[in-house]
Amino acid sequence: MTDYAIIAEDLTYYYDDLTAVNHINFQVAEGEILGFLGPNGAGKTTTVKMLTGQMKPRGGRAVLLGMDVAKNIEKVQGNIGVCFETTNLYEQMTAIENLNLFARLFGVKPFYAIEYLSRVGLEGRGKDKVETYSKGMKQRLMVARSLVNRPQILFLDEPTAGLDPASSEAIREVILREKERGATVFLTTHDMMEADKLSDRVVFMNQGNIVALDTPLNLKRQYGRRALKVKVATGSGALEDREIVLDTPETPSNIQELFMHEQVVTVHSEEATLEDIFINITGRGLTE
Amino acid sequence: MNWRIIGTLVSKDLSLFFRKKGILAITILGLVFYLIIYFVMPGTVSENLKIGIHAPELPPVFQHLPEEGLEISIVDSEEILRQSVSDGTYIVGISLPPDFIEKLNTGQKPDVNLYFTADAPEEIRVAMETLVNEFASTLTGQVMTVEVSEEILGQDLLGTPVPPRDRLRPLLAIFIIFMEILGLANLISEEVERRTAQALLVTPATVIDLFTAKGIAGIGLAFVQAVLFMAIVGGMNVNPMIILVVLFIGAALATGLAFLISAFAKDFMSVLAWSIPVLVILIVPSLGVMIPGAITGWVKVIPSYYLVDAVHRVANYGSGWGDVWTSLLILFGYTIVIIGFGILVLRRKLQ
Numbered sequence: 001m002t003d004y005a006i007i008a009e010d011l012t013y014y015y016d017d018l019t020a021v022n023h024i025n026f027q028v029a030e031g032e033i034l035g036f037l038g039p040n041g042a043g044k045t046t047t048v049k050m051l052t053g054q055m056k057p058r059g060g061r062a063v064l065l066g067m068d069v070a071k072n073i074e075k076v077q078g079n080i081g082v083c084f085e086t087t088n089l090y091e092q093m094t095a096i097e098n099l100n101l102f103a104r105l106f107g108v109k110p111f112y113a114i115e116y117l118s119r120v121g122l123e124g125r126g127k128d129k130v131e132t133y134s135k136g137m138k139q140r141l142m143v144a145r146s147l148v149n150r151p152q153i154l155f156l157d158e159p160t161a162g163l164d165p166a167s168s169e170a171i172r173e174v175i176l177r178e179k180e181r182g183a184t185v186f187l188t189t190h191d192m193m194e195a196d197k198l199s200d201r202v203v204f205m206n207q208g209n210i211v212a213l214d215t216p217l218n219l220k221r222q223y224g225r226r227a228l229k230v231k232v233a234t235g236s237g238a239l240e241d242r243e244i245v246l247d248t249p250e251t252p253s254n255i256q257e258l259f260m261h262e263q264v265v266t267v268h269s270e271e272a273t274l275e276d277i278f279i280n281i282t283g284r285g286l287t288e
Numbered sequence: 289m290n291w292r293i294i295g296t297l298v299s300k301d302l303s304l305f306f307r308k309k310g311i312l313a314i315t316i317l318g319l320v321f322y323l324i325i326y327f328v329m330p331g332t333v334s335e336n337l338k339i340g341i342h343a344p345e346l347p348p349v350f351q352h353l354p355e356e357g358l359e360i361s362i363v364d365s366e367e368i369l370r371q372s373v374s375d376g377t378y379i380v381g382i383s384l385p386p387d388f389i390e391k392l393n394t395g396q397k398p399d400v401n402l403y404f405t406a407d408a409p410e411e412i413r414v415a416m417e418t419l420v421n422e423f424a425s426t427l428t429g430q431v432m433t434v435e436v437s438e439e440i441l442g443q444d445l446l447g448t449p450v451p452p453r454d455r456l457r458p459l460l461a462i463f464i465i466f467m468e469i470l471g472l473a474n475l476i477s478e479e480v481e482r483r484t485a486q487a488l489l490v491t492p493a494t495v496i497d498l499f500t501a502k503g504i505a506g507i508g509l510a511f512v513q514a515v516l517f518m519a520i521v522g523g524m525n526v527n528p529m530i531i532l533v534v535l536f537i538g539a540a541l542a543t544g545l546a547f548l549i550s551a552f553a554k555d556f557m558s559v560l561a562w563s564i565p566v567l568v569i570l571i572v573p574s575l576g577v578m579i580p581g582a583i584t585g586w587v588k589v590i591p592s593y594y595l596v597d598a599v600h601r602v603a604n605y606g607s608g609w610g611d612v613w614t615s616l617l618i619l620f621g622y623t624i625v626i627i628g629f630g631i632l633v634l635r636r637k638l639q
Contacts, residue, residue: 052490053490054489055639073494077490077492078491084486084487088482088486092304093303093304097303101296101300102487102491104292104296105293105491106492
């Protein structure tokens with residue numbers, strides 16, 4: 001039997017007349033990376049807040065590491081790490097002071113801040129005040145802060161949003177190393193490539209509901225459309241585009257016919273992205 | 289409640305407070321400034337009323353005036369008397385005509401001119417008129433037949449002379465305590481607006497730990513400064529335990545108000561905008577100590593009245609627990625209500 005790090009049972013939250021999260025159910029296995037995707041207002045942040053004990057569910061319950069979050073909030077919060085989307089560091093403190101503060105709150109002893117800073121490439125700036133940091137450096141420090149208690153579950157909310165490629169890559173490496181260590185990662189992101197690359201499974205949220213939950217590959221198989229993009233030369237020498245949809249009974253004959261009767265110049269395969277699949281399922285884009 | 293976490297949070301709050309150069313400067317300079325104000329104020333009380341009298345022939349009864357706490361000077365002419373009152377040498381000038389005694393003896397009314405400085409209180413004007421009439425009655429042999437007795441109910445706060453600088457002590461102590469509202473409210477509002485509180489609340493730290501830590505830091509900062517000030521200005525020479533208790537409750541009241549203000553404020557400017565009216569209201573009761581009789585009973589609805597009253601009575605009149613316990617109780621009640629309300633409002637904002 002699989003041990004689940006996170007169980008959402010009929011989790012519900014509403015603000016007055018607006019249902020933000022509508023009776024959702026899912027489980028995340030220990031050591032799994034779950035990509036949590038959806039447009040703004042889909043209910044992602046509300047779900048994360050309920051899972052991390054920042055908000056009490058109006059209905060249902062969240063179980064983390066076998067404990068009901070509402071009943072064991074302090075115990076649960078001692079074993080999770082949360083990296084927020086918005087920077088919320090103590091800017092007048094140095095990076096080392098920020099990390100030491102949170103290590104003391106978690107009761108981590110002994111604690112070597114420099115070790116955590118080196119994991120996110122900030123070892124040379126530990127004694128600088130955070131207010132002198134760039135956005136990317138602050139975000140990396142936020143990730144480092146979420147790791148100080150060696151959490152069993154790591155919640156990351158848009159950890160690479162708006163960052164330069166080097167910072168994004170550094171954070172992705174940290175996520176993968178955390179998975180290797182055995183941590184469960186709950187990753188909220190708008191970056192479909194990132195979700196595709198890192199996540200074992202992804203959840204699509206739309207208007208408070210889970211509309212899909214599976215591995216990226218299965219979702220692409222189920223909802224996506226693969227095709228060959230071909231450029232052919234016409235009699236006059238001009239190039240024309242052709243498309244052959246894959247995974248249909250006619251695909252082999254269509255390919256054969258193309259190569260027999262046309263002068264093929266280039267062939268590329270095209271695969272659906274998670275964004276395409278989301279649009280396919282919900283009829284709206286992730287950035288709407 | 290986890291005291292290890294609370295200790296960590298208090299140390300963080302104090303560290304952040306002392307890193308804010310503006311707030312730190314206001315705090316230290318304020319303390320120094322208040323001490324300077326205190327020490328430049330007169331340290332003694334002169335209760336003698338300076339009176340100039342012009343009288344070609346001074347009636348014997350007027351020769352007893354110095355014994356009544358009045359300082360009498362004889363002036364050569366009415367013109368000089370007018371000038372001396374006008375330039376403030378005397379507060380009151382009495383000009384008796386040459387035929388003053390003669391007219392009294394023949395049953396006529398002599399014309400007596402009284403001169404007062406522009407800022408002479410109404411009470412002194414009335415008192416002087418009464419005094420002259422009384423002396424005239426004595427001179428004509430019509431001694432007053434009514435024996436008037438006086439009884440001050442409670443402690444005689446006006447009758448006991450208190451130097452101006454000591455009257456200032458409650459006002460300055462109030463200032464020191466309530467100026468901390470600014471620093472603490474700013475610290476809390478930043479914690480909420482910059483969402484660092486959110487980061488703290490996903491660790492084992494609870495909302496109660498957070499409020500307790502803020503309370504300890506806020507009360508500590510205000511209390512230590514107020515105690516330091518009172519110790520330097522001699523306000524702890526009598527019944528220091530009562531002064532410590534009063535200042536502690538006052539510091540807690542300031543912390544409660546800081547909770548409330550930070551729930552509404554978003555940045556330092558809005559903290560300032562909310563705090564100034566609150567500070568002005570809170571210092572009103574201390575004006576009653578500076579200028580006795582200047583304010584009426586409505587001032588008792590202001591919580592700081594009970595703080596001022598207790599500090600004033602204990603530091604300036606040596607009152608004991610029995611004299612100030614009601615003020616302490618009411619102040620404590622106000623403090624509990626304000627802290628409770630502050631926590632309620634701020635908690636809603638945090639969540």
